[in-house]
Amino acid sequence: MKKIAAGIDIGGTNTVIGLVDENGTILLKDNVSTENFPIPEDLVAVACEHIKKAIIRLGSDYQLIGIGIGAPNGNYFNGTIEFAPNLKWQGVVPLAKLFESNLNVPTVLTNDANAAALGEMTFGGAKGMKDFIFITLGTGLGSGIISNGQVVYGHDSFAGEIGHVIIFTDGRQCGCGRKGCLETYCSATGIKRTYSDLLMSKHIQVDVQTKVADAKYIYDKAIEGDKNAIDSFNYTGEILGLALANSVAYTSPEAIFLFGGLAQAGNFIFEPTIKSFEKNLLNIYKNKIKILPSQLKENDAAILGAASLIWMEVKK
């Protein structure tokens, strides 16, 4: 009997389901629209049907040993999604329990960044590491902190919100209601704002809403040699490097992994980040902590991370 774990990534728009073996190979992958199911029980019923059919498709020598779920505002201790602003589901949703009672296998849930960090440790560049930080540079800045081989969950399962560290008092307005959060600078949204501000300060006419649609646009401009685009990456990296240097003073990781759209800008973001990082590190940490690109594929990271929740339990 071959063992297989389901990895489920709950997103605001789509829910992605994958069947993942212990080597991190995704054997089957499926999509369900999250938005179409205003009631979570309905999504769970459909998702479980998908999983059952997928296992039948794989053949009778496969056995589902558990379900791992990565979800926004996921509470690992309770297996719940709690007040997720990007989902239609309100309040506290006992999602792990719903899956568990439908498919009768152990189900573990955590937030998406923690799941991806575990994915990096189980299947990616952090194999064999016990202390590292995983940063996702997407619309916001998400983070998962691994200390002594375990996710740092904190007392309430909501640790690891590095995107909401206040890096500049009275800095940029953040969606959380406060000012100066790291993610208002270091994220796709952040660099868009930096680039727009830079153009506006130089009175360069640009229809920001239309043209600067995403960080990819700024990356393409940087490739073309656009100084404003390059300066925007440098500014973003300078702040990110400072924030990561401060992060080291908390958990002294062996490495910090950068993931997500912005991380794919390669040296445009890594060079200024590493330069600022080393400059701002306390002496005892200098020249020994690596800043690395994630080794997880953009499209598979969430599923691999979710599935690794199960594979980690198995290996305990």
Next chain:
Amino acid sequence: MKKIAAGIDIGGTNTVIGLVDENGTILLKDNVSTENFPIPEDLVAVACEHIKKAIIRLGSDYQLIGIGIGAPNGNYFNGTIEFAPNLKWQGVVPLAKLFESNLNVPTVLTNDANAAALGEMTFGGAKGMKDFIFITLGTGLGSGIISNGQVVYGHDSFAGEIGHVIIFTDGRQCGCGRKGCLETYCSATGIKRTYSDLLMSKHIQVDVQTKVADAKYIYDKAIEGDKNAIDSFNYTGEILGLALANSVAYTSPEAIFLFGGLAQAGNFIFEPTIKSFEKNLLNIYKNKIKILPSQLKENDAAILGAASLIWMEVKK
């Protein structure tokens, strides 16, 4: 046979040795001058003699089960003190090994703030907690972070340097060579500087060197109603509250314990700190994380913390 652990606190001036039972009672306490021993082996020999004699004094039904050491720049993984600027001993000193081979009992070493954090968990206000942060507000700002019941050591044993988080870029010059470290504001040294700066900005003549000898002086002035002293505490608390709110975004502790001279100023420091803390917390953390005074006695904390290194191993 009653079991007993030795707790040793290595300080720049004095080394304090205590024999501690499993309830945290200090049965005997002794002092050796650290400064008088430029060679660590000599101090170890004398300290071990003290321990042997002390156990004989206690009586034949006591058995030494181990030695815990708290030391500046202590490396838990290697049992070494590494390049401690406040000690005469240079380079890397294998202190745990030296004690172990002399007294033939397991010896564990960590830095002083981590030791004190463990003391708080074993014998103080953090009993039963698995996630908390311990802050010492002394000459500098030291910290020990407990996550999931374990000290966060990081990959190199040097995690937990919250005093060296850069809170203001281009802020005050720090002894570490960088600018804007938290401890340049939030420590006995920090509040002295704040108070002096405040007086100077108002052209109040004061022989700062002589009069503002320590944070206790500013506390006494605050008790008398001196507005500048009270404002200095408020400023210190405002920055400390911000820094602690940022710290929560890393490890989401159940509580944060404040220890050391400055923490003994009671409401003068706790009120502004808690006010700023709650103001600066991300919504999901508000009104559920306690900022508390340490329950360890100032003079016993280091020994209790060091001894708890052994008692924790026993309880594993």
